[in-house]
Amino acid sequence: MTPNYAASVRGVPIPKERVAAFLNADGAASFRGAGNCATSHNDAAPARRHRQQRRWATQIVVIHELALRTCAERGLAPPDDILPMHLLTIPETDVADLGSIVAAALAHSPAARALLAALEREQEVPETAVRDYYDRNPDRFLTPDALRRGADPYTDPSDIQPYEQVRDAIARELRHAAARRAFFDWLDGARADVEYAEGHEHPGDPTHQDHEHRH
Template sequence: MTTSDEVSPARILAVAETDVANLGSIVAATLAHSPAARTLLAELEDEQHVPETAVQDYYHRNRDRFLTPEALRRGVDPFSVTAPDDFVPYTHARDSITHELRRAAAHRAFFDWFDRARAGVEYAVGHEHPGDPSHPDHEHRH
């Protein structure tokens, strides 16, 4: 049993590992350790409106993402001659595309908020984050 001061293994990383690369380590750490930041991100996602035309455009520009398993097994080139049944129908893909585009828009809104929120932060010498572009040695890698 853990006390309120201990961190359980399930709470160590509240952000999916695949999202860490997409978000960047500073934002991922914030989301992993701040319920308020996660709530803000969820609210931003709820606020995003994705026009139907954007969803349709995404479907047509990313044909390779919507090949059926059978078409993939046959090695169908989605940008060459194809048959309509080589693709997941738009009506089946629409909701997941909308969700993905809403999530991407929410991340952009969160990044904008995050940049404004930390604009005036001054780090103590030696405690700068090496990935922070405002740090003079931001290309330093560990």
């Protein structure tokens, strides 16, 4: 008998209706907006595309559920436990950096965003790492005048903004990147507690016929 759930987390089922509700509201639009990041089969048959949409949407709903549980375990202010049904814009840079699944999960799930914010607050960036980033990337810190002139960042040190002026911005960027890595580490571990029903596997799972490795 085919189970009436899309996935289960530690034995607790996630109904197929939650995945269908997400797709019927905003999920299909998000999937299309992700373009090749979601699937490389742009001209896929409708049935095949629908299966990939369903698998993709299952991942969003599962990540939301995992994040809800982790927020509760951490004592974070509990976000609304119902997946928002209004579309939030997913920046193309996030899709490129995170993959369409994680980018969409963060866009749609307040629990995932709350967890990411908590992880970012926990990151400690050593001063040596901030300084090293500054020293290795002078092209990123050219003064406005040097940019207008197309100056070579490795020629005249006066063309580079002083470390003290950009130090805090660098630290924020490194902390943000570290939080995203921590989020991926958390997700890798949390997914170990998930079992998927047939037809709801990860889009990149090579065990199903229509798997798509690219995210």
